[in-house]
Amino acid sequence: MTERLVVIGGDATGMSAASQARRRRSADELEIVAFERGRHTSYSACGIPYWIGGDTTGDALIARTPDEHRAHDIDVRLATEAIEVDPAAGRVRTRDADGREEWTGYDHLVIATGAVPVRPSIPGIDADGVHGVQTLDDGEAVLHGLGGAGVRRAVVVGGGYIGVEMAEALLRHGLDVTLVDRAEQPMTTLDPDMGRLVRVALEGLGVRVVSGVTVSAVLTGDDGRVRAVATDEDEYPADIVVLGIGVRPGTELARAAGLPLGAHGGLLTDRAMRVPGTERIWAGGDCVEVLNLVSGALQHIALGTHANKHGRIIGTNIGGGYATFPGVVGTAVSKVCDVELARTGLLEAQARAAGLEFVTAVIESTTRAGYYPDAATMTVKMLAERGTGRLLGVQIIGREGAAKRVDIAAVALTAGMTVGQMVDLDLGYAPPFSPVWDPVLVAARKAADAVAADIRKS
């Protein structure tokens, strides 16, 4: 008997799950229907700032088109929004572009509804010229806006990954860019002392960084278009406004269906990415909470790499295989022009919130041997648990070659290594790639010393 898999959301998790299930089960065994409310499938939302910045095209961000999925017997229904899940009856109600509603029964359901951008409810937020950067349509709208006459001043609201990446993209269009941020330093995914280095980098590029302020309104002109962003104290003229305030899990549908949500509003899943208390409902990607293996707490992290892994795991399980997602360690990398940023594990505040006490070490070194051309400085900050010396987190800021070194720490965190054990790691050394002591080893050495010093005095 043919079973039916229904997928809600045609992006990374949903379509990875569909593709992986299809690899394991033929169309005779498993019918697959995917509902996508937009016009695209399987695209890289993380790539949108680079598209806007001119590094790539919108089409290139699409890994697989609807027709490519259809060629694998996946029935993709575009412009069709899932509006209700009925777990008891095992069915999903959808509404298409013409307003037609329909119930579709499922044997397996994948909820991959992603995240929704945070949009503060302030006056003018929906004005012409105010853009999110979440979908390919958003990207097109920003590019269209940038093409308008007299567009020369941009305000980016929010100093996270999307905010700083968009600041760079807008600079490359020759705009005068102001970044307005609630936090004291940009990139709150880094500790403030490391975030300060990002601020210095942004300012060096010519971005005006206004920190510690809250946007109170978007002001519009007589034509209804944005003309400035207002805080309680000041106004920042803007011909275009880009919101990068962050995202929250898109779980309205799941909540209405009575499915279990966590403290961050994300769907809960078990290790196999199944929604607890259900037999046939799976969830993954930007709409779920994930276990942070270092803190032991659940988190919401919207990141394409996790979304793809989740999809693959779900598809494997639905296809009769077995796969689980153990959790994350909180790794992220980014760049602003030639300044690379990276983090993994816990920030100071996160460690404290998890009840962990720690020592820190900050070192400066270079990406290559000091005498090699283009050796560039990099700063590494390391957190180690008091007493045990267990690695808790690493943050890196530096030039080309700096950021991906965070992977060393990501693996060490996964393995539960101490900073003392890390000192001995056999990392790749040659002058074009590293000083004879890799910067991560130097940080580990200093952190190990800090652990010992702390033990001595306590």
Add this chain to the structure above:
Amino acid sequence: MTERLVVIGGDATGMSAASQARRRRSADELEIVAFERGRHTSYSACGIPYWIGGDTTGDALIARTPDEHRAHDIDVRLATEAIEVDPAAGRVRTRDADGREEWTGYDHLVIATGAVPVRPSIPGIDADGVHGVQTLDDGEAVLHGLGGAGVRRAVVVGGGYIGVEMAEALLRHGLDVTLVDRAEQPMTTLDPDMGRLVRVALEGLGVRVVSGVTVSAVLTGDDGRVRAVATDEDEYPADIVVLGIGVRPGTELARAAGLPLGAHGGLLTDRAMRVPGTERIWAGGDCVEVLNLVSGALQHIALGTHANKHGRIIGTNIGGGYATFPGVVGTAVSKVCDVELARTGLLEAQARAAGLEFVTAVIESTTRAGYYPDAATMTVKMLAERGTGRLLGVQIIGREGAAKRVDIAAVALTAGMTVGQMVDLDLGYAPPFSPVWDPVLVAARKAADAVAADIRKS
């Protein structure tokens, strides 16, 4: 009472040990004498090909001059060769540049005599125009030789790290370069299928690669200068010859003193880098054998990063602290122009020699998201143990950003991870740094599938 530390060899291990011991014990407590037969201390031999290639200067390769060490109360004696160690009496006999011999007593002895380049005993090997690339003096001699009139053809003998790095350096001097190598493919530190990619890269740069031949003589002209390199079958005209045949541990002194050597001719040490059977003799760097944590066997690996670690460990222990060297996993990185090479763990032949059975996976992916500018192909080969799926080794060849990814595998090897566990690693993802599945994860996935397929059929 003041003790005396005698160091034999003034490079990475010897001077790191001296410096670290000095940090922990003042000149009142510990007198330090370092004998160096050459004219320099603490220099980067790994940097010599880049100096010759024009990327840096000879001076820049010197991390610390003799005078800088002397400023820390380390009594550096240059041009002074240790010619005998008398462990029973605790003394070292030295000979200086004027031929004066002297006995110096020690309370602690560090043997850091490094490696000596292999020089085949064939006719003409000592001819004018034939160079090793081991010391700063060698580097100067090569540069001097390149400045000679009519020098336009170079033959590099040996296709290992030094050989390929020197081939590149010589190309940059505008020379016609032939690389003559005994192995079937260059870089026998990689499996032949990966070495073939290095050959393609070298040939693409214009290097003539002659493999599978043994050099039988260096032919000289009437002036006594090199004019060609001869194999049994052919002759390769040469105005300059560079030897990169490899090195062996420089342990004549240790052997004569009756100290224990391993199967590869290197000194044996315990975990603390002390020579077994002695109380006061320590050894490290290119003259010792190290434990490979993956094979469980001892190996000889001449590499600056290990030498520095050994020195630091020895100095810590002599200084009254405690530190050990757990072993290596066999990580190495290099590049030929813009082609990066990396390896860690075991090659196929090494795994077999260790009695390990394995499956392999080879994948091609890109260093960055496919749509991001400068995304370049990279090939990853992974070895996993049959049955257990334990990671045994990784080899990488690719463009910018490829090689240092080997560190992910180096940490995973150290932690004893399986390829299945590696699939779930939370590695840094953003379009400028990686596809949404990092190439290492793609290889791990394929290797995990290969392990499962092997179990199914066996």
